[in-house]
Amino acid sequence: VRTRVAIIGAGPAGLLLAHLLDRQGIESIIVDARTREQIETTIRAGILEQGTVEVLSRTGASDRVLTVGSRHDGIDLAFAGEHHRIDFAATAGRAVWLYPQHEALKDLIAARLAAGQDIRFGVTAERVEDPDSDRPRVVAVDADGAPLVIEADWVVGADGSRSVARASISGRHSGAYREYPFAWFGILCEAPPSAEELIYSNSPEGFALISQRSPEVQRMYFQCDPEAGPDALDEAELWTTLQARVPGTTLKQGRIFQRDVLRFRSFVASDLRRGRVVLVGDAAHTVPPTGAKGMNLAVADVVLLSEALRASLSDGDDALVDAFPERALERIWKAQHFSWWMTSMLHLQPEASDFDRRRQLGELRTVVESEAGRTYLAEAYTGWPLPGVE
Numbered sequence: 001v002r003t004r005v006a007i008i009g010a011g012p013a014g015l016l017l018a019h020l021l022d023r024q025g026i027e028s029i030i031v032d033a034r035t036r037e038q039i040e041t042t043i044r045a046g047i048l049e050q051g052t053v054e055v056l057s058r059t060g061a062s063d064r065v066l067t068v069g070s071r072h073d074g075i076d077l078a079f080a081g082e083h084h085r086i087d088f089a090a091t092a093g094r095a096v097w098l099y100p101q102h103e104a105l106k107d108l109i110a111a112r113l114a115a116g117q118d119i120r121f122g123v124t125a126e127r128v129e130d131p132d133s134d135r136p137r138v139v140a141v142d143a144d145g146a147p148l149v150i151e152a153d154w155v156v157g158a159d160g161s162r163s164v165a166r167a168s169i170s171g172r173h174s175g176a177y178r179e180y181p182f183a184w185f186g187i188l189c190e191a192p193p194s195a196e197e198l199i200y201s202n203s204p205e206g207f208a209l210i211s212q213r214s215p216e217v218q219r220m221y222f223q224c225d226p227e228a229g230p231d232a233l234d235e236a237e238l239w240t241t242l243q244a245r246v247p248g249t250t251l252k253q254g255r256i257f258q259r260d261v262l263r264f265r266s267f268v269a270s271d272l273r274r275g276r277v278v279l280v281g282d283a284a285h286t287v288p289p290t291g292a293k294g295m296n297l298a299v300a301d302v303v304l305l306s307e308a309l310r311a312s313l314s315d316g317d318d319a320l321v322d323a324f325p326e327r328a329l330e331r332i333w334k335a336q337h338f339s340w341w342m343t344s345m346l347h348l349q350p351e352a353s354d355f356d357r358r359r360q361l362g363e364l365r366t367v368v369e370s371e372a373g374r375t376y377l378a379e380a381y382t383g384w385p386l387p388g389v390e
């Protein structure tokens with residue numbers, strides 16, 4: 001088959017790109033190896049920057065983000081037995097929305113299907129061919145093993161951290177990366193929220209994040225050994241571990257119905273584009289989860305790229321596509337820094353000395369006591385402005 005833009009991956013990046021292109025009258029095909037049900041039920045991130053919410057709501061991708069999602073005007077930074085509020089409204093003049101990623105995906109998939117646009121579930125892309133030609137191709141197989149070749153003007157790899165599109169650009173593992181000596185143990189439980197806002201806690205036992213999903217369901221994480229399995233602790237041990245890490249707050253407990261371990265790393269691919277193949281989202285970069293930048297960064301990539309592809313396809317002007325990697329990388333590295341900084345400041349390093357621990361508390365105190373410090377955190381957390389979305 002032939003299309004203008006072949007998109008690999010029906011995650012936030014691929015689905016939003018297709019939506020923005022469709023609004024410009026540009027046809028695309030999305031393929032994803034997963035089923036619709038898998039995509040719509042996998043629990044991922046939950047925090048959307050203000051700019052992300054504006055893109056979703058103003059372009060008709062999601063109305064529910066404003067009705068079902070809830071606005072958060074600050075977070076609670078906890079350390080040394082104290083709680084400190086970072087007031088986003090007072091410092092950055094912006095906010096974030098708590099709206100689970102899979103809900104945003106449901107909205108985007110529904111919009112795509114309602115528009116009668118092409119989206120193919122259960123289709124696994126195997127490779128991208130001829131990136132340097134003006135007819136690059138995605139070579140794929142469908143759920144029954146039948147081959148499918150999609151020829152396009154542009155191929156976009158929105159296929160996550162194990163991207164096959166990346167392999168056609170510069171080799172799958174080529175890029176700048178950093179590992180961390182810890183992971184997050186995540187749970188979902190049936191309980192009311194334990195606090196009004198999210199709590200990011202640095203404790204002597206390690207980091208914990210008390211997040212939320214809805215009035216009835218809460219999401220919580222604690223720092224754990226990256227080798228730990230999700231069944232390492234029973235329910236009572238999970239609550240003891242979590243509670244010990246948020247002194248001063250009494251967690252409201254309830255049945256734990258999902259648990260997972262998230263490994264984390266920082267990564268930026270060495271090239272975001274080769275010829276007529278471009279990478280966006282996790283295919284281009286991975287951030288550690290602290291600070292919730294992953295999905296938001298994918299949205300920022302796609303806002304830039306959709307404009308660039310429109311100029312190329314409608315006006316024959318490739319200047320914006322040529323500029324895309326450099327422009328996208330400016331934000332990507334700011335987000336890499338913020339995610340690394342939040343991670344480093346809040347987690348217990350396994351080899352930490354007494355000096356390291358006390359320096360970290362000094363850093364946290366510097367941030368919460370300084371208006372400039374609180375403002376930096378708030379600006380980065382709520383998201384730097386997106387082009388064309390103010």
Ligand code: DHB
Pocket residue numbers: 044045046047198209211212219289290291292293
């Ligand atoms: C969530 C995840 C994050 O990484 C974060 O910084 C805040 C919230 C969440 O899943 O709720």
